Amino acid sequence: MTAPNQEALADYTQDVARKAKSASRKLTALTGNQKSGWLLELASAIDSRKAELVQANQLDIDKAPEYGLNNAAIDRLRLTEVRLAGIVESLHQISTLTDPIGEVIQSQLRPNGIRVSQVRVPLGVVFFIYESRPNVTIDAAALCVKSGNAVILRGGKEAFHSNMAFYKIVADSLEKQGLPREAVQLVETTDRDAVGHFLKRHDLIDVTIPRGGRSLIERVTDEATMPVIKHFDGICHVYVDESADLKMAENIIINSKTHRPGVCNAAETLLVHEAVAERFLKQAGPALLNLGVELRGCRRTCQILEKAVPATEEDFRTEYLDLILSVKVVDDLTAAVEHINEHGSHHTDAIVTSQLAAAEEFQVNVDSAAVMVNASTRFNDGGEFGFGAEIGISTDKFHARGPCGLRELTSYKYLVQGSGQTRS
Amino acid sequence: MTAPNQEALADYTQDVARKAKSASRKLTALTGNQKSGWLLELASAIDSRKAELVQANQLDIDKAPEYGLNNAAIDRLRLTEVRLAGIVESLHQISTLTDPIGEVIQSQLRPNGIRVSQVRVPLGVVFFIYESRPNVTIDAAALCVKSGNAVILRGGKEAFHSNMAFYKIVADSLEKQGLPREAVQLVETTDRDAVGHFLKRHDLIDVTIPRGGRSLIERVTDEATMPVIKHFDGICHVYVDESADLKMAENIIINSKTHRPGVCNAAETLLVHEAVAERFLKQAGPALLNLGVELRGCRRTCQILEKAVPATEEDFRTEYLDLILSVKVVDDLTAAVEHINEHGSHHTDAIVTSQLAAAEEFQVNVDSAAVMVNASTRFNDGGEFGFGAEIGISTDKFHARGPCGLRELTSYKYLVQGSGQTRS
Numbered sequence: 128m129t130a131p132n133q134e135a136l137a138d139y140t141q142d143v144a145r146k147a148k149s150a151s152r153k154l155t156a157l158t159g160n161q162k163s164g165w166l167l168e169l170a171s172a173i174d175s176r177k178a179e180l181v182q183a184n185q186l187d188i189d190k191a192p193e194y195g196l197n198n199a200a201i202d203r204l205r206l207t208e209v210r211l212a213g214i215v216e217s218l219h220q221i222s223t224l225t226d227p228i229g230e231v232i233q234s235q236l237r238p239n240g241i242r243v244s245q246v247r248v249p250l251g252v253v254f255f256i257y258e259s260r261p262n263v264t265i266d267a268a269a270l271c272v273k274s275g276n277a278v279i280l281r282g283g284k285e286a287f288h289s290n291m292a293f294y295k296i297v298a299d300s301l302e303k304q305g306l307p308r309e310a311v312q313l314v315e316t317t318d319r320d321a322v323g324h325f326l327k328r329h330d331l332i333d334v335t336i337p338r339g340g341r342s343l344i345e346r347v348t349d350e351a352t353m354p355v356i357k358h359f360d361g362i363c364h365v366y367v368d369e370s371a372d373l374k375m376a377e378n379i380i381i382n383s384k385t386h387r388p389g390v391c392n393a394a395e396t397l398l399v400h401e402a403v404a405e406r407f408l409k410q411a412g413p414a415l416l417n418l419g420v421e422l423r424g425c426r427r428t429c430q431i432l433e434k435a436v437p438a439t440e441e442d443f444r445t446e447y448l449d450l451i452l453s454v455k456v457v458d459d460l461t462a463a464v465e466h467i468n469e470h471g472s473h474h475t476d477a478i479v480t481s482q483l484a485a486a487e488e489f490q491v492n493v494d495s496a497a498v499m500v501n502a503s504t505r506f507n508d509g510g511e512f513g514f515g516a517e518i519g520i521s522t523d524k525f526h527a528r529g530p531c532g533l534r535e536l537t538s539y540k541y542l543v544q545g546s547g548q549t550r551s
Numbered sequence: 552m553t554a555p556n557q558e559a560l561a562d563y564t565q566d567v568a569r570k571a572k573s574a575s576r577k578l579t580a581l582t583g584n585q586k587s588g589w590l591l592e593l594a595s596a597i598d599s600r601k602a603e604l605v606q607a608n609q610l611d612i613d614k615a616p617e618y619g620l621n622n623a624a625i626d627r628l629r630l631t632e633v634r635l636a637g638i639v640e641s642l643h644q645i646s647t648l649t650d651p652i653g654e655v656i657q658s659q660l661r662p663n664g665i666r667v668s669q670v671r672v673p674l675g676v677v678f679f680i681y682e683s684r685p686n687v688t689i690d691a692a693a694l695c696v697k698s699g700n701a702v703i704l705r706g707g708k709e710a711f712h713s714n715m716a717f718y719k720i721v722a723d724s725l726e727k728q729g730l731p732r733e734a735v736q737l738v739e740t741t742d743r744d745a746v747g748h749f750l751k752r753h754d755l756i757d758v759t760i761p762r763g764g765r766s767l768i769e770r771v772t773d774e775a776t777m778p779v780i781k782h783f784d785g786i787c788h789v790y791v792d793e794s795a796d797l798k799m800a801e802n803i804i805i806n807s808k809t810h811r812p813g814v815c816n817a818a819e820t821l822l823v824h825e826a827v828a829e830r831f832l833k834q835a836g837p838a839l840l841n842l843g844v845e846l847r848g849c850r851r852t853c854q855i856l857e858k859a860v861p862a863t864e865e866d867f868r869t870e871y872l873d874l875i876l877s878v879k880v881v882d883d884l885t886a887a888v889e890h891i892n893e894h895g896s897h898h899t900d901a902i903v904t905s906q907l908a909a910a911e912e913f914q915v916n917v918d919s920a921a922v923m924v925n926a927s928t929r930f931n932d933g934g935e936f937g938f939g940a941e942i943g944i945s946t947d948k949f950h951a952r953g954p955c956g957l958r959e960l961t962s963y964k965y966l967v968q969g970s971g972q973t974r975s
Contacts, residue, residue: 152892152918155915155918156915237935237936237937241930245953250948250949251948333948333949334949354950372971375971378971381973382973486968490966491580492576492579494576495964496965497966497967499969501970501972502665502967502969502971503969503973505973505974506665507965507967511661511665511974512661513659524675524757524962525778525962526778526949529669530965538952539952540918540920540921540953541920541921541922541936541952542922543924543930544924544925545926547799547803548925548927549806549926549927550810550927550935
């Protein structure tokens, strides 16, 4: 579909959102078995229709240079037999996760004999906006429906044909399993304005989840009239305390920085207590440089490491997503905590220490979604936290913080069971 | 303080919000004992400074006719010895509630040996806007600080002197107990525009809670750039099923409608299954009329009850907050659920039934914060649910739904404890 004008776009998006709301009502009452049955059906359909998917994906790959995608981006876009097998495997895994819906979070028998139970229910309709990798289409559909939500998927134009091919299979499998076909809808226009229309419909959409670059997240946050689950940046820190095991600290900063530099839980800044700065930087600095990491240091860092280049104030507020690391020598733990709360993005921060009191002080005072002691920042991840899968990571404090899995896609209601009680 | 212009107002609100943020950092680390100590100190200070409070309150009472307050409103505004004793008692009660901060919501030892714990932390800074009753000043201060949050209080102009008098006592007690004085701040201007300035500061304020009339809530929802905990209306229903014990149903609708008609969990609409409509309405109708309730009925209701006046479609979407009840005869349970989801406000709805299947169908499908079986809608309340106290009721699905007590004023963070683990 191409949108002739704003009015048609408003009609189209309203129609999609209404269908989603109506489907979400039916999803509320599905059993876990019905949802798992659909996930397995979808897995088997993807498995048997691989050729179709690879073919559709080729159309996107062919068009990629037009969109100015570089080789790394084209690689992320590509669907191969191996990657499709990974998607099938991930659906099997999601099917085995405990259904969050219906969970009794707490239940009390009150003195007057009424039972008050807090019971987990779906949020309703999720508007999910994402870029690049087409496997996200299936991940998001699976997680939303498993948690009883209808989802409106808005993928990037670079993956349009791949997403459409996935969507066809999803729709077929929903129908085959007797689930509402509109539980999952893919926005069939790449018109940018469509997003704006959806973001106005807080009457029909319960939450928007954008996943992509900062400009996308900013646009969504500005325009959305409903709650948004998001994070802007991952400016993550590793702080090496004076009491740190320096070999452990070296391993942790190397892993946090270089394991996958392009992701949000990679470290961007190293803070070192002045008492161990010289010893630690002379040991870990060359190791990082050898791994191709550019070091941008404060004045004291540059005095210790002559291969470090001077860092600007801006460097300490930058998410490089690359093999670059800001390095700062700090006076003490308090200064480290202040630097993190001031310059970081409240995402993931780690301390390396052998002192219990230092670990506690750091964990209480660093105001981030995940605070690590003696572990790599890379562990802030739904899979690593045992959620089975994640739809994103939140740096907000409201509703959901940190990795968002099935539970974070739910709300609750209070069910009250009485036998005629009235209030006096 | 009176605001000479917008710039001064912007400066003033920024200063207040910054102080709140700074205080909130210190509150994070307070122990439960420190917080309870302050609550008891505050209770004893209010107890010993009753005369001062009654005197300040008299200034508001004297001014009330100027603000056009009617007798009921003036009564709500008044602080008496008995009411002050109630406030003191409520502080004692809040001091005994379990501190939500530091609660381990869940904790897993992952296969690689890292421990991942989800631990409850404060939200940060709460902006609380309320009207009329000055006791809310103390309630809100107590609940926010007990849950580790700093709070900015913005009361109504009608209660300005009473609120200021409470605030002085609060500030003194914070100081006396060594808590940050700016943990609680009262906005010292009645300028309406101050609210707008605060609502822009999502960088410093974590959540806004408005409590008052619909126009206040709408303004706050429109202008707020941070999350809002709120409800617009309480259009609550009682549905009398064909299987209902009709005497029980009569008690429940009478209690739900007349126990306190001016509050949000009072019933506004009665739905009756057609199979019992004649019998039930002929029994409960006169009882309601005798209690002074005006009945506005659908066509079928008016055929049964000649004293009912015809209801308009608008009546079924109205929160009367008065002794008026809309009445509709419905074909069946499904029609009742549809009517509620379509006309209600997702607040509190009740079914009266003796059938298990009917109760279940109603509880699963009615999309409201609290769904009652054989109990009065009046039970949707933090106190009745065992929360000890509430700061408001939410009809949103995001973050908090239903009565909001201490837990709903919190977030969480993930604490990860490792021994040098890195990701491979």
